[in-house]
Amino acid sequence: MAILAKIRQRTLVLILIIGLALFAFVISDVFNNNDTGEKLPNEIGTVNGENIPLRKFQNQVEYGMNISRGSQSTMQVVNAIWDEEVRNTLITQQLDELGITIEKDEIWNLLITSPNITNNPLFKDEAGVFVEGRLREYVNNLEANQDLTPQNKADYQNWLSTEQYTEREAKKALYYNLVKAGSIATVKEGELAYRMENDKVTFKYVQIPYTSIVDSLVEIRKSDVQKYIDNHKSAFEVKESRDIQYVYFPEVPSKSDEDGTEKYVEDLKAGFAAAEDANAYATEYTETNEAPSFTYKTQLPGVTADGIMAMEVGDVYGPYKVGNQYKIVRLLETKQLPDSVRSRHILIRFTGAQGAEPGLTKTKEEAKKQADSILAVVKRSKSKFADIATKMSDDTSKDKGGDLGWFSVGTRANLTPTFREFVFEEAVGAMDVVESPFGYHIIEIQEQKNTQKTVKLATINKQVEVTEKTLADLFTISSKFESEAGKSEDAFLEVAKASSYEVKPVNKIKELDARISGLPEQRQIVRWSFDEETEIGDIRRFSVGSGFIVVQLTAKQPAGLSSVEEASARVVSILRNEKKAETIKTNNASFKTLTELASANGTTVQQATSLSMVAPSIPGVVGEEQKVVGAAFALDKGATSGLIAGKSGVFMIEIVEKTPAAPKDTYLTEMNTLKNQRAANATNSVFEALKSAAEIEDNRGIFY
Structure with a gap:
């Protein structure tokens, strides 16, 4: 009963506590939801089910932005850190799967050999020599005193971050070394590489270029393009994308703003002309101090040059506009000077x-x-x-x-x-x-x-600025367009045309794109276009710092394969050349010699000298012809090939000479070069290979 009595006495306190708890619960939900009320994830992504924490990632981005000092955009920093996090996670998972770990002693050994640590004066003795004991004592003190002050806590966390970074780098180095160790080459492969570079072939040839058949005579159907896409799916995979159109309302001075600035400068003319010290007067009223110096006529704005050069000392000229400024000038002195x-x-x-x-x-x-x-x-x-x-x-x-x-x-x-x-x-x-x-x-x-007249001028200038009224008008105009453009399916274009607004389409925007054609970085627009709540035809106005943009979502493309229309630019020329090759082969199937083929097609027999497999460029032919040169190495001296469909046309060749490379006692140099090339390629490509095989959930587009 005593307990119940005390509870009754503390009823107000309990209500407050419960109220605060509910408030905290609601607030936490608010901060973890987007503006649609949908609950946001707590991670920036997952890699094979392993979370990459959001808060940690955000801290890294903030640190990266501070380091870059504006040299990189937010999305550039985000993408770089994302790639590094995914890379570190994948490599750690691989090592864990193999049962390979980095021991604390190994990490410590790496730390005490790091120049960042060994060059730190904190860990050196009086002679400037690094002392491991001083580092160990420093770390022990950090750990023991971490709870004494917030700064101590931060210093200890910084050290832990250093250890974690060292461990990550050690893991990457270990994994890459394992990958490199698996990149081998044999002596036989070294010999093959040597011969591909040094075996030479000389042949005569006749080329019937694909351009000899007019494109309009070759029909390519949509079904042909679709079939090609289906047979080369990996080359035509596309990410999810969006199409938009927008009207930009830039924040620029209005005619009223210009008139007001011109009047302001005009009102200064009388005082400028009467001032005893023209320089002091100009300094007081001008925005950009232009120190008087002798000026040549060619250095004056063209429309003002004659008027200024005709002034008498003490006269004031203007206002006149240069760029986005209105100016008046007073003539202080004239002088004859050489140019x-x-x-x-x-x-x-x-x-x-x-x-x-x-x-x-x-x-x-x-x-x-x-x-x-x-x-x-x-x-x-x-x-x-x-x-x-x-x-x-x-x-x-x-x-x-x-x-x-x-x-x-x-x-x-x-x-x-x-x-x-x-x-x-x-x-x-x-x-x-x-x-x-x-x-x-x-x-x-x-x-x-070239001695000539020059003038020394005192100058007052005033920048034309956007006034509050102009900004308010711009807001009203863009809001009105936003409202009217959403009244029907075609209203966006119709209202823009009626008001002489320029509509700019932007296609194939990807979820992580930072820039929109014709605009600075505009992630807010990209995120809106990919929001699940945004439907095709939706319109929204955005403030972009330099004005307003009214945007309409015009299309959503899911991830998958390119459409026939999208792929046609790449595919049609390939298919057209394939069909031209078939036609050329059919029309010339009866010719067995170069002379016959050349005569029938109004061309000549030419010769390519000392070609190799590594450099398969035929003189007079644009680009490499690997199939043609490869066929030449497969033929015996004196042999004539059939018709070969190359990249630029159909060829027939006759082998004049084959010169094998001089044999070597050993091909170890070539073998080692090949091995090093493969190791480098493996190191560069292993991340992409791991990433393509992993299950990755990427939430960057939600938070950035």
């Missing part, structure tokens, strides 16, 4: 200067003093300039006596401002010390060409 300059220099670098050697100890003051001293010498005797540059300059131009060649209007932008101002604005023969980020330059201007 091409030839100069030479001697560069003296100092510590910290751009491009300075790491071991350079010369101070900036010392470099300036040296440059001034050199300037005094070359001013007295210009003939010494090249010799001093060769001996003392810290620039690659010293090999040419400091000669820098010609700088033009197009290349002057590559020069630092101080260097550019000196060589273009001073007169021919001028010589002085000029400082730049690279050091001190002793410069001499040697020649100048």
Whole structure:
């Protein structure tokens, strides 16, 4: 009774506890369901019934994305990690089935020979030598103190991950070594490989190309294509796919946005014209600071060039549009400048200067003093300039006596401002010390060409941006299209045509595709198209950051074999050539010599010299003709073949000479080469072989 009384006293507490428990249960279901209410799996996939945990996989993807720093898309990282997980699982299963394990001692031996560990200062003594005991003590401390702080726990988990990674890599290496050990080659096979490369055959031939029969004369029926597909099923297997069509509503400035930006810049003109310090005024009101420098007419936008060049100092020109900006400019100064300059220099670098050697100890003051001293010498005797540059300059131009060649209007932008101002604005023969980020330059201007008027401008610019109103209008327009496009079966195309929207079809989208033609990565659209709840004809609008896309699912293709229509592009030409070969053989069956065959078909007898099985390319024929060359090696000298259907046409050949390769005392080199090739091929292909034989459930498309 006392217990019941206490329970009654705690009724509110119990209700709260039960309520929280139910809430937790519901919430856990929410987080484990998709937006259709269907329960999601707890694994990213299974390999022969063995789960690949979802949470672990997600952590690996997050880590991989951090490592890639934007160089790879999410799906690229997901696919790489998936392949690695499947590979590791399959190999572990194979080793477990064979009863082969990696012992802890072996893993430890691998750890203490890993450069990542042996080069870690934590595990080295005062002499910089790796000490195994320090590593063992570190690991023991991690394990003993793992529960003291969250950081300790994380450090210990990181070590366990290192051990697991080492074990996985050891298993892969062990398995691959076993596979390589089974890749053998015999001396006889080595000899065969040698002969295939070095046995030579020379033959005369007549070719009747397939192009001699017009394609339209050869009928290929759908049943022919279907029969070919059925007889070559492995070559025509296709994955499940989807077809969509979409209209893209890009987030771009409207006419109203442009007009508003132009007016904003227009309103600055009066203040710009009246400002005592035009540069300061421009800096205050411009978005992109454009430092004033003398500009040539050819460097100005074509439609504005004449107007700007005709201004008087103090005048303001604009607004005018360049790209996605509106600009106004005020003329500060005009000057007659050459458009091409030839100069030479001697560069003296100092510590910290751009491009300075790491071991350079010369101070900036010392470099300036040296440059001034050199300037005094070359001013007295210009003939010494090249010799001093060769001996003392810290620039690659010293090999040419400091000669820098010609700088033009197009290349002057590559020069630092101080260097550019000196060589273009001073007169021919001028010589002085000029400082730049690279050091001190002793410069001499040697020649100048095409002096012309240039203008120095202060510039105010304003980027045309998408306003909130334009975004709201875009949302309304795309929503309206989404609504109207779903009213009937053909409404999508009809409404798009009526509104002059471009409809773009995309076919054969695979479940794990990341990109859609014409768009950036759009996994959300791919996932929607493969959702079981999405039916053909369904329409949905997506926000894609750069606008809105209204998408319609137009077809679902199940996994299986290619349709006749899909396969025709590949198959028709094959079948057509087969039928042409039959026709050519029938029409020329009575001819027994090359001369007769050539005469009847208006062609000539040609010769192919010293061909091998490894290089079966016949001169004058596009591509390799393995069947023809193979037939030549099967015939005796002087023999004439029948009609042979090759890749490019029908052939008849007559053997002129067969030259066997000189025999060797041993074919061990060829045998070892063949063995190594097979081992490499086995290593590369074993994963695909294991994967094709495994039962794999892949849930990547659900979560990514």
